[in-house]
Amino acid sequence: xxxxxPVEPAGDVTATTSPAPVSxxxxxxxxxxxPTRLTARQRLSRWDVRLSPYLYISPFxxxxxxxxxxxxxxxxYVSVHEWSLIGGKGEFVxxxxxxxxxxxxxxxxALRNTVSIFLxxxxxxxxxxxxxxxxxxxxxxGRTLWRMSVLIxxxxxxxxxxxxxxxxxxxxxxxxxxxxxxxxxxxxxxxVNTLASHVAIAxxxxxxxxxxxxxxxxxAMQAVPRDLYESAALDGAGRVRQFVSVTIPxxxxxxxxxxxxxxxxxxxxxTEARLFDNVGLGGSDRQWQTVxxxxxxxxxxxxxxxxxxxxxxxxxLFIVVFALVNLVLIRRLGGGGKx
Amino acid sequence: xxxxxxxxxxxxxxxxxxxxxxPLYWSLIVGSHESDVVTRRVPPLWPGGHFFDNAQRVFETVxxxxxxxxxLVVSTVCATSVVFFCTLAGYAFAKLRFRGSTALMVxxxxxxxVPTQLGVIPLFIQMAKLGWTGHLWAIMVPTLVTAFGxxxxxxxxxDAIPDELIEAARVDGCSMIRIFWNVxxxxxxxxxxxxxxxxxxxxxxxxxxxxxALPATNPTVQIALQQLQSxxxxxxxxxxxxxxxxxxxxxxxxxxxxxxxxxxxxxGAVKG
Numbered sequence: 001x002x003x004x005x006p007v008e009p010a011g012d013v014t015a016t017t018s019p020a021p022v023s024x025x026x027x028x029x030x031x032x033x034x035p036t037r038l039t040a041r042q043r044l045s046r047w048d049v050r051l052s053p054y055l056y057i058s059p060f061x062x063x064x065x066x067x068x069x070x071x072x073x074x075x076x077y078v079s080v081h082e083w084s085l086i087g088g089k090g091e092f093v094x095x096x097x098x099x100x101x102x103x104x105x106x107x108x109x110a111l112r113n114t115v116s117i118f119l120x121x122x123x124x125x126x127x128x129x130x131x132x133x134x135x136x137x138x139x140x141x142g143r144t145l146w147r148m149s150v151l152i153x154x155x156x157x158x159x160x161x162x163x164x165x166x167x168x169x170x171x172x173x174x175x176x177x178x179x180x181x182x183x184x185x186x187x188x189x190x191x192v193n194t195l196a197s198h199v200a201i202a203x204x205x206x207x208x209x210x211x212x213x214x215x216x217x218x219x220a221m222q223a224v225p226r227d228l229y230e231s232a233a234l235d236g237a238g239r240v241r242q243f244v245s246v247t248i249p250x251x252x253x254x255x256x257x258x259x260x261x262x263x264x265x266x267x268x269x270x271t272e273a274r275l276f277d278n279v280g281l282g283g284s285d286r287q288w289q290t291v292x293x294x295x296x297x298x299x300x301x302x303x304x305x306x307x308x309x310x311x312x313x314x315x316x317l318f319i320v321v322f323a324l325v326n327l328v329l330i331r332r333l334g335g336g337g338k339x
Numbered sequence: 340x341x342x343x344x345x346x347x348x349x350x351x352x353x354x355x356x357x358x359x360x361x362p363l364y365w366s367l368i369v370g371s372h373e374s375d376v377v378t379r380r381v382p383p384l385w386p387g388g389h390f391f392d393n394a395q396r397v398f399e400t401v402x403x404x405x406x407x408x409x410x411l412v413v414s415t416v417c418a419t420s421v422v423f424f425c426t427l428a429g430y431a432f433a434k435l436r437f438r439g440s441t442a443l444m445v446x447x448x449x450x451x452x453v454p455t456q457l458g459v460i461p462l463f464i465q466m467a468k469l470g471w472t473g474h475l476w477a478i479m480v481p482t483l484v485t486a487f488g489x490x491x492x493x494x495x496x497x498d499a500i501p502d503e504l505i506e507a508a509r510v511d512g513c514s515m516i517r518i519f520w521n522v523x524x525x526x527x528x529x530x531x532x533x534x535x536x537x538x539x540x541x542x543x544x545x546x547x548x549x550x551x552a553l554p555a556t557n558p559t560v561q562i563a564l565q566q567l568q569s570x571x572x573x574x575x576x577x578x579x580x581x582x583x584x585x586x587x588x589x590x591x592x593x594x595x596x597x598x599x600x601x602x603x604x605x606x607g608a609v610k611g
Contacts, residue, residue, distance in 0.1 A: 045514070048515050049509075052516065053431040053440070056435075056519070059484050060424065063481075071459075071460070071461035074458075074461035075460055078460055132355055135344070135355075144601065146352060146356075149356040152356075153362075157586070157589075159564045160366075160564060160586055163366075163578050164362045164579060166573075167578075168362060173377045178382065211359060216604060219604070264452065264454055271547065274546075278568050278573050280565075280569065292547070296551075309460050312457040312460060319454055
């Protein structure tokens, strides 16, 4: 498989050879040092070789332990206690927080909203990204410029995206409703109707990430051996046919990667939902409150970190299950392809 | 594919790019007109002349200068720290032999799939205990070194440094850290630049954790945006002027380095 090196590693290799005589500027190590000193040096050097790797990788592991792994475990601990944002830890309550969450209809609503927004964002996103990548995978004029252009939305922060689209999807004066009016469709209450709000929020996510994912898929497409297309063309396959039966099966691993990452991100949508209106709780009837937003409302509005932690754990499990289901589904769907 | 693309390909791509740029252009239009612009029956097609008035109001309404400075400090510190520590770790995984390296690398990749966002509650409790909530440290510490960075640098350095070079330096009596400094760091530069950019953008655009960990008086840019919007009545000229202002630094960065950014995304994809 040919790797693509857009950063021109060939140039770097020559660059690295220039400082190659590492000790050129330094005096060579003293050759005539006494035998005892030499062994001391050697021992030091052996320890250097042995320990340095661990030293180099330790910052990551230490930090991950402190801000990644420990908090995840500690969340479980908080979730079985009464725990107020202000007062701190209270009594041990067992699974009471979980029961409370399960009995809250807003939890189920948040779960439904999250899945709905996730589906509305990930499916069109992957499909459009596939098409865009397919379009980019040709001998375009100004190739780099095209690739950069599809990445423009990526530089806009989710918070800004949410504010911009909150305006575009305005119920009374929004541009989207004005455009719909032009083609004779009645104004849609984007901030009232449940499904409409989900569409609006999914649009924000799609807008920001489709170009990014298209580039990832494009990279995979360019690694597909070109002679496969030639033989497909000889067999009489047209362009679309080639795309469906050569390109897509060949890039399946990358598609899997895109789907999994969009799952992990999509189930944690927060900013877009939080800033879709100026109240920030997901609508008057929580029409577009996502699970993460629900978690935040429990923890920082209702000041109950115990139940919020229970939600965090449930969401964690939910994401794991969802990612696994995705994995199995894609394996199944692609089963007839490359095998 | 080998054939020259036709009008259809260019047409579809153009449509996609227009769609990508339109919302940003719209925010410039609204942000450069007076506040009643959103109620007009026919929206203006061109930016107006009130952008600087609106920008001034942004700076008067919230502490936008402070927010910009905070975001700049946090993003720069995190990006620089990530590049340093991830190059160090990536180099160790790519080029040094040590017991358990494969298992540890698998662990690093596995952590990529862990949604650490869900650890915010204990993180918040910890930070509050340390008295760090409200301080920029609370934002910076969790992002000083990332799994993605370690993985990214490892993938790059595996091919970028010939093993003979390291052996030769060792024969010459170089210490490990000197080999890192004189061989690995120069070779890592292109990838390090990309990683720096990515981290800078990620930290700059982050919202969830800063919103929890920082008070209203010490915001980042994203939090300042939220403050502008959270009033009883949303003045969209004000809010979208701020949205444009908050995007300008990244747009400049994008114009200067978009080529590397594209390369980085595509490279990470193929090798990942």
